[in-house]
Amino acid sequence: MPADGIIAHLRTLTHDEHVEVAGVGQGRRVFRVDGVEIDVIHRDLGRHHVGQCGSCALRDRCVEGFWALRVDHAGGVQPCLLRDDLRLGVSRLLGDPAGLASAVAEHVAAFTEGTL
Template sequence: MCWFCHNEGDVPPPPRTREDRSQRPRRRSLCSEHYVTVITALMEAGLRRVYFTGGEPLLSRFARPVLGNLPEPGPAASYTLITNGLLVRANQEWLARSPLDKVKVSLHYFSDESLRAIAQSRVGIDAILDGIEAAREIFERVELNTLLQKENAHEVRDILHFALDRRMPVQFIELVGTDFNADRVSSAVPADEIVSYLRTLTTDEHTEVAGVGQGRRVFRVDGVEIDVIHRHLGRHHVGQCGTCALRTQCVEGFWALRFDHDGDFSRACCAKTCAWTSRTS
């Protein structure tokens, strides 16, 4: 498991529960039918983007019954699976029949060494790269995202050119400092180097700050979009943050509704959960 994953404070990762037995996962109240019912109702109410995140979503026993039974999203909506790529090949057959229209692979490493350093994984990088190819075989839209850190700084250009060679969009992200990752703040590296390098490849660049939480630079290299979440552009609270009790502590701004396995809806806001919550069970 990557050192920066935190499950939004909901389910402590296995290493932490082994070290501290007082930290236990919350109860799992929902079944796959509950998830499908809630997603269907939200889509009918106007929701346009649904992201399936983890950890690794394909590890869940609910992955197939949920993703395989989603309502058709329609032309204005989308379903995105965010994955580390390891299990895509093994699940390729049924994923190809699902209504998912985009897969986003978290590729924070490009060698066995950096994979071990970042994710403590004994699986080789070739398995992850094969998962990316498996996704590309069945989905038209496959994207990458990479967290910039000391452990992968020497591989960032390799990841970029891997994406460009396959015409996959990629997003490079600066580490957002939170209480959870305070002990690893020394791993954070700025995006300045990749921004400078991208400017040698293209002059097609613009910035976006409205409604995105953290400002980002958007480049196009031969028609392929490259995003860089860049702290030099500042942080920007979106309109929904106006009455939030945690606004003064906020890092990124309100960027999603989050629905967990115990039936809670919450507003996802940096590595915290905003004060507003609603039980659906």
């Protein structure tokens, strides 16, 4: 779905807009409407791949790059919707917030460094 219509509509609701391209993932426009931050992934702003993204065989099909973690109903965390091989099972850590945070942080660091 093209983002242009959404962006045009959000501009009628607010003047609080900025572009984020730093870090990892797809460039995006960020709008703040009534205190709510709305990120619109915008392909025209470019992609910023790291770690496994740079050499990924599925990169051509990627629409967002890495800038969010996904948690599935089975207790798995993965940095990419296209790559189930990058999934980290965390259901055993749900009762241990510190252990969960540490495991996820290590997993994300390994992904972005290309060592996962």
